[in-house]
Every structure is written in structure tokens, then in C-alpha cells.
Amino acid sequence: MNRRAVVTGIGVISPLGNSVKELWEALLANRSGVRAMPEWYDHFGKNIANAPVSVDPVQVKKINRKVRRTMGNAALFSGLAAQEAVLSSGLDPALFTTGRVACVIGSTVGSASSMTDACTAEAEGRRDDLSACHFFRLMSHSSAFNVADMFGINGIQLAPCSACASGLQALGAAQELIRLGKADVVISGGSDETTSLVASSFQLLYALAERETPEPEKLARPFDANREGLVCAEGAGILVVEEYEHAKARGANILFELAGYATNCSGWHVSHSDEVQIANCMRTALADAGINAEDVDYVSAHATGTKVGDAAEAAAIRSVLGDKVPVSSLKGHLGHTLGASGALELAAVHGMMQNGIVLPTRNLEQVDDCAGILLPRQLMDHKVRVCIKNSIAFGGVNASLVCKSVD
Template sequence: MAQRVVVTGMGVVTSLGSDIRTFWNNLLAGKSGVSRIEAFDTSDYTTKIAAEIKNWDPEAYGLDKKNARKMDRFVQFAAAASLMALKDSGLEIGSNAESDRVGVSVGSGIGGLGTWEEQHSLLLERGPRRVSPFFIPMMIANMASGQISMITGAKGPNTTTVTACATGTHSIGDSFRMIQRGDADAMICGGAEATVRPMAMAGFCSMRAMSTRNDEPEKASRPFDVDRDGFVMGEGSGVLILESLEHALGRGAHIYAEVIGYGMSGDAYDMVEPDPDGAARCMARAIKDAGIAPEEIGYINAHGTSTPVGDKSETTAIKTTFGDHAYKLAVSSTKSMTGHLLGAAGGIEAVILALTLQNGVIAPTINLDRQDPELDLDYVPNAPRKADIRTALSNSFGFGGHNATVIMRKYEA
């Protein structure tokens, strides 16, 4: 019989706050984390805004100064969020949890882009001998999971998923599976990203994928609004501690929510354009995996990136999956406040899902001033909503047609 899996700890690094209470309060207040980019000169960029983390200091989050220098920014974010999540959970590796029964799966959609840029500049300006010997181990996407295991002593399953913007949700879902089948008692899982960088911003600008509402940064991310003009880049990390219910109860852990379903699918359609059929299959598989009826879902934290094509595709997929029940669901996109954290989005949004179930409040979709008439669901516009949600779903969809869905419900003994 498969193990039941619960959420016992969470950690976040975001532009809305890098602790759970501040982050949640800012979400419910409808605060935007988007502002003008300060990390580099954006004069020649069509998009000059992002949900950027200002004044980042890894030492303030428990990271050793010397070791932090050997980490790309995305790894620092991941390690900081993981240490927060472990502290929140009360899980002590080597004390109340055996080290070889705790694993790590923290993915990244792009990895160490900042390190790549800096070392490439050194190569061009000063030659190959000046490239750092730490370049490769700092840059590769699996180093978040690797460093987390070294810092925490977690010796169980250690893996990294790279599925673009579906990465965080795949990492959580795969960790759910590992615990279900008995490969681990607990998993440190989620996503991290640090792509508010010249190359990433230039690439997405060239695609015309991002909002150019530079004069009103806080209003730029506006999912489902008729005036949406693209997504807003975000950065940070969201990490959860998943445990088998038996292990969590055995140490008297606080339980935020229970993970009950996971689905994934491929569009087999286009490099960047989503196919609503793929998203619908993904949600349907997660619902089947959870062993519930579609009508039991009360809330969806949407992928909802604020792109004209993406929001329409997801809305179509929700209608396909839920039929008439789609109009009874609450659907919100918290990317309207956090920006789009790419590979970290699923981690952040899984944290939000658990907090929604625990607190009975749905975070809103802000900047939804004029709902697109083609998008006719209940997107919880502009203000939080009290609701006794029992079961909720989170979607993540990535370039390449990668789709991932996780379902959580309120914990009941």
C-alpha cells in the first residue's frame, strides 16, 4: 500500500519576502513584488522590470560565507529556502530522521546563468586560463540539490529535474512518488531560479514574451486581463519538506496539508506555444491519481503567466477537464504578485497551495481590472477571499510542452 505523504515544512526566497509569514501576508494584501531592475543597466532593453530580490545576503540565511562564494545565486536561493523549510518542519537529519532516508530534489529551469555570463566575459577578455575552476560545478543545474545535501547531510535519493517552468512542480511530484513507494521517509523538494540577468532578459525580450509596461511595474503582471501583454520575470526559490505520514506523526510534526495526486503530460506540439489538450490531460491524470472526482477540487492556483496565448490555453484546459464545474471553481494566479519564477514557480505555488488549505483564504489575481471576455472563469480578482477549500490543485507548464499538476487536500487523520 502506498504511503500517505504530507507537507511538514516550507521555505521561500521571493521579492515579496523571504520568510513564510511575510510572504503570505503580502500575497493576501495584494502587494506586487515587481519593480525596476537594479542588477544591471536595462537602457537598451524593451523590458526593464522584474520581481527582483534586492540586497541579497546569503549569510543572513545561514549560509557559510566561504561556501556561498562557490555557489551561483540560484543555488544560494535554494539552500536558503531549504534551511528555512527544515527549521520550519523540525526535521533534524541524523536526530529524528535517518540521513539516508532523507532525499533532495530541487530543480532549476536554467541553472547558473549568472556564473555562465561572468565566466564567459572573463574568457573573452582575459583568456581561458582566467576561467574559474569552480565554473562548471557552480553553473550546472543539479548543484542546488548537491549543495543542499552537503549542507544538511541528507544522503537519500538526490536528483534534479529540468523541465523549464514545470520544474518545481515535477520536483515535488517526483518526491511525492519516492516517498509513496518507500524510497525515502522525507524529501527536500522544490525549485530555484536566478535569471534576472542580461542574457535571459535579452532572450525573452527578443521573443516578445515579457510585459513592456515599464512605467507601471506593479501593474505589469495581469493574468486574464484584456490588457495583459506578457509575463514578468521573477527570481527566488520555494522549497517544501514532504514526509510520509507515518514518519511525520512519529516525531509529532506539524502538518500543513496532504499531497494526494500528481499528473504529468507532454504536448508534442510546439517549442513554446502551449496546447490546451496537454494541460487538460495533465490535470485529468492528477485527479485520477488522487482517486477523487473533478468536482472535489475547489481551487486552482493557475500557471497564469499573463501572456495572451498562455492564459487562454489554460482556461480552455480547465473547461475541458472540469466541464460545468469549471464555473464553480476559484482560480487565481499569484504570478500577478510574484512574477514568473520559471523553474522555481512550482515550488512557490505549492507553498501557496498548502497555505490556502491551512488558512482558508485564497490569494487574489491582482491587476485584473478588465477581465478578458474570452476568459470567463472566476479568477478571484484583486482581493483575497475566505473559502473553506478542502482540495486544491496547482498547474505548471513549461517550454517544450512539459506539463505538471499536483493536488493537495486538508490533512485529516
């Protein structure tokens, strides 16, 4: 059975805009979605940087109230992004109830803000103040089941929960469901939201860029010699993944193919990136795609701006591809959108494929000597036919997805 998984629709909610068009225009303009968070001042005692999203209340109200009441912010972001993805794909709504459409959406946690609200209410003896729907908002598969309910999807539902690799693992699972004949269409991607407590978690691990500065948009600087850590962000990226012949038969606009996928774990340290296992993951994904390393045109790196993580990923990329393939990270533009990052950043990968360019890594002023890879510092004219997208997560989780253009 030679079933291929292709992408026919993309939707995003991001710190740089709430549509694929808005996001792409902002990236081309080299804008940043990072800002200071005075609303978190009481928690940190200083203005920490973050990259929040702002959603249109009019769009929110287009989601059925029955579904909306069980949505935390992460699920809401997923729902809004899914609406754009499905609309752009041109799918017939009748497909959703055939049992041949699956929903696979990953998230670090179901809703960090809902979890905080629940814990605060319990600690203050206000449990009765919580809505009956509150528990559904914070469940780890909240994005998946809420999006399935939005569209009436009655096929397979899965929800990878592997921290910052969640979204890319979801897309890998979507590709596998298509290949195995378990589904013809999969609504898939990742979503996450940020709170002061989420940022605190990274601060406790010495991974947060927490310096107060009048230029917070310059704090996220992957691969830079003076990088200080990551900047938290939120958002969602949802893709319509479809079996190739199914897409062709209905005359769909095919954006690119999910040609190969791999995921593994380091198995020895929960927070230290392992360059050997990252490299193994990339090689396995290429083998799964049947693509040689010399045919890769671009790497969309996970690189978040941490000292150890960026260095390990750079070493892995160098080991697999050498130093001639352009590499960039979008965390300087978007911040780290956690479980959404792998899927959300693929919207930009499609833009690069479509326009024959490679986006640079924002805020990369002095390339770290340890990188040893090709890191464009401005827009680069370059045909992108084959791309590797990496996601790397706490717990030693690595994921790589090979995307290629479809002629």
C-alpha cells in the first residue's frame, strides 16, 4: 500500500497574526511578536518578555457556544486555526462524519491558565466558583476533543503530550494514520498557551531569557553567541493532512508532502539535549522519506535560544548534513510557542517553499563559534524543495519531519 500524506490546508494563531497571510507578511518584514509583560510584574518583580496572541472576539463567537464553554485558551487557539485550515483546504463538511477523518492535536498541557485557576480556587476554598466545564478545559487532550466536536469528527482522536515536540509528533502520527490506511484526512497540529507560571517553570530551569530590557524583542536570539535563553510564547498551528489520491480526486490544492517522520528519545537526561539522538532522529526521518542527505535544501531548526540546546542541535545538523545547508530558527520572531511550535512553524516553511527564499534567524548578530552550520542573517534566495523540521523537548524527546514539494 503506497499511500502518501500531503498537506491541503493550514491555519494559524500566532503572536504575529491570526492567519497564514498575516504571519507570512510579518515574517517577511522581520517583525517580532515578543513584548514586555507588565501584567506579570507582580509575579516576577520585573517586566519579563513573552509573545502573547490576541484573538478577535467576533471570530471566537463563530465557534458554537456548546463547544466554546469547554475550551481553555489552547483549545480556543486550536479551534480558530482549524477553521482557517479547513476553509483553505476546501474539504466537504460531509466528510467529517464518515469515520475516515481523524483529529490529532498535541499540547504541553490542556490549558495552563485553567489549571492555575482551578488550583487557586481550591487553595482559597472557592471550589464552588469553578464551572462544571472547567475540568474539560485543562485535560491534556482538550484541543483534540474540542476541535473534533467543532466539526463533528467521529474518526480516530489522538493527543500527543510530549512538551515542545507535541505538535510535530501529532503531524507525524497524522502521516502514519494516512499511510496505514486508518484515515483519509487528519486535522492535525499543536497548540499551547502561556501564563506567568509557565514562564516560571523555565526560569527555575535557568532556561528563560529573563533580563528586563527596553528592547524585549531582541531577547530571543537562537544560535547567537550572546543568547540568554528562550522567550515563552503561545499560539496554534493546524494542518489538514490528506491522502494524496484522495486530495487529487477532489481537485485539492496540494501544498507539500509529509514525506518522512521519526521520533526518538535520549533516554538518559530529562533536560539536556543529546546531539547523537537528534542526529539519529533526522537520519531516520530521511530514510523514512527515501531522501538522501544531499537532497535537503533547508532545516527549520527547533533552536530556542538556550546555550546547550542550540549547540546540540547545531552539532546534530552538522553531523547529518554538513555545513552547506541553510538553517534558521523562527524563535527570534515568534518566541517559543511550546507544543505549537513544530506545526506553527511549518506554515512559514510552506511560504519559503512557495517563494524560493529562506527566512533568517532574527536577532542573530554574532554567530556562535560552536554552531558550524550555514545560518543566514538576512533573507536568502534559495529554492526549498526538501526541508527537515526539528522539534526537541524536555524528557529527551526528539522529532523530525521531512517535508517536500509536490510537482
